[in-house]
């Protein structure tokens with residue numbers, strides 16, 4: 001991790017800024033070490049990734065994380081199979097996010113459950129020559145997924161600052177990001193309201209939160225194809241979790257993407 005990455009972060013225990021003992025020398029990348037806050041809460045950096053999970057993961061979330069750790073290396077292949085089952089190229093469809101990117105100027109984006117970095121790979125496909133304008137951050141609670149992300153990103157000519165953290169208490173500064181993105185996990189989160197609240201905390205007042213997960217459109221539910229999808233995987237029964245939106249969320253828009261198999265909620269501060 002480098003100094004710019006650390007400045008985006010905050011102590012997940014007390015919310016104070018973090019620092020590296022002795023400070024960073026210009027351009028320095030820390031591979032293994034420790035950062036801490038002024039209260040002395042210390043956090044490890046392992047293989048360039050800071051570990052900022054606090055408090056402990058709940059049992060019901062830990063069960064899912066163990067599954068993601070287990071499937072991390074096979075995840076991209078599984079998504080391909082999922083695409084065939086749904087009749088939609090889930091990778092190709094991610095380029096739909098580019099509509100939320102301002103047409104010029106610097107853009108800070110965080111993917112709060114980065115998985116295998118698929119959203120940033122899609123961003124690259126759409127913005128190859130402009131990647132220099134993006135300041136990209138990726139967080140995940142699965143070390144297996146982070147490892148796959150890191151390996152993929154290392155082969156690319158853009159960088160993503162990776163953090164081991166939880167969407168229930170993301171260790172980032174408030175009002176920091178232009179785009180806060182979450183795809184694919186929220187339906188099974190133990191505290192959906194808490195996660196959405198935190199996503200709203202991270203976004204700037206001029207920014208947008210984008211949340212996408214399995215959930216068929218009302219039209220698709222009534223078709224044979226839709227019924228077949230739900231029969232094969234109950235997750236697609238989910239509806240946009242509007243009841244868990246933060247009270248302060250504004251400009252809510254709900255639509256259906258991935259050939260009407262996933263809902264998309266966008267909202268602002």
Ligand SMILES: C[S@@+](CC[C@H](N)C(=O)[O-])C[C@H]1O[C@@H](n2cnc3c(N)ncnc32)[C@H](O)[C@@H]1O
Pocket residue numbers: 061064065068112113114115116117118119139140141142145165166167168182183184185
């Ligand atoms: C279905 S995968 C989606 C990955 C990626 N966003 C995508 O669209 O391909 C769900 C991801 O959510 C992550 N996740 C689950 N609970 C989390 C939490 N509390 N905080 C951060 N990430 C979490 C999992 O580790 C996994 O990488």
Ligand SMILES: [Zn+2]
Pocket residue numbers: 011012013014015016037038039040041
């Ligand atoms: Zn602290």
